[in-house]
Amino acid sequence: MMNLIETVKDAGIVGAGGAGFPTHVKISAKAQVFIINAAECEPLIETDKYLMRTFPNEILEAAQIVAEHLGAEHKVIALKSKYQKEIQALQKAINETSSSFKLVMMNSFYPAGDEQTLVQLVTGRSVPERGLPLDVGAVVSNVGTMLNVYQALKGNPVTDKYLSVVGEVAQPIMLHVPLGTTLQECINQAGPTLAEYDIIVGGPMMGKVYRGNNIQGLTVTKTTGNILVLPKNHYLVKCAELPLPSIIAQTKSACVQCKMCTDMCPRYLIGHKIRPNMVMRNMYREKLIVDDSEYEVAFGDAANCCDCGVCEMFACPMGLSPRKVNSYVKGQLAGRGLKPASNKAPVALEELLYRRIPTERLVARLDLMNYFNAHADDCVSIEPECVSILMKQHIGVSGDVCVTVGDKVQKGDLMVKAKEGALSANVHASIKGRITSVDGERIVINKEKE
């Protein structure tokens, strides 16, 4: 059998549940612990649950092969104890195959599926600041990624994606679509209940908001796991649209230094040096600091922010946005060429255990309770006439295009080849047809009449 890393690389597999880290790089290591992340971190998303119910044997088979490749002694699937159907499906598959994977159940809290939170929960070890799970002997991978590994072992590259469409739709649904399908087609399939709406691609906490005409032109990528359809001007949309100058002005005038943002911060709780309240406090003099080392002392904590949104969407009683201020400050640190030192051996705080945010309370705070108990059971396949495929759907650099306009392609043909020696990933044709456009960002394939 072909080397596993080569197989995964050839198939163009990137993390299906997050930012799209190329999987062949992630598994090019030895690890003591292999964790399958099945926590479905953000509220309302249905995709991983559907995959666990529908493909438990396939996920487990691929996970076993990857675990052996990593040399992992401990093999874990971590999921929420409320996922009863998924637990039954996985446990049945484990029993039938005498697998050495163990299920680790956890309460429903946010951000349970954050890689570093998950590693701390499973191993008791905190990942170093700005480090990787591998720094403490762990590799974490998502259930969707394992399904892609299973397909790759059968000779099938990543050409399709499972995703849920939830929120203001007739019924939340699962979709199975070729990469490059427009999000509008996905939304139409779910039947939006409002004539006008905005959407979040991803989850309500870390997903990206799109409005009106900006929805046109968006297409499904290897990391698109969910579309949340919202009424126009929903609270989450308004939060996302507040301009930075207003955010900074509010910070200077309204932060009462209650420290709730720090006390609830998941990174602070696993022992990282991050105190968003201090960043907020120092904003009043941010423009006055000329000396770089002084700037680093005042604002260096922001470098450890993971963008989870707990501070602004849950913790702050004043409705302020430490996350966005951190994001701004990170840009300033980079602009000044400052790289704050990283604590390589953080130790989690005892308070961690009782400062986890129950998912239901978070959903209520986000004004999403209308959608909380609606689940997607059925999966529908879409077969679009045309797909528009992004050349880069992962963290790292784009590969080299190896097709041109007019080429005929079969589903699964290589179109973009990963750059050697770089963090890069292959991209394949997701439908059979003719290439009608290659513009430096996207490749368009049109189906041809037989």
Ligand code: SF4
């Ligand atoms: S977004 Fe806020 S809560 Fe999350 S890591 Fe950053 S500072 Fe902490």
Ligand code: SF4
């Ligand atoms: S929670 Fe809000 S008000 Fe309190 S310290 Fe943080 S930013 Fe300031």
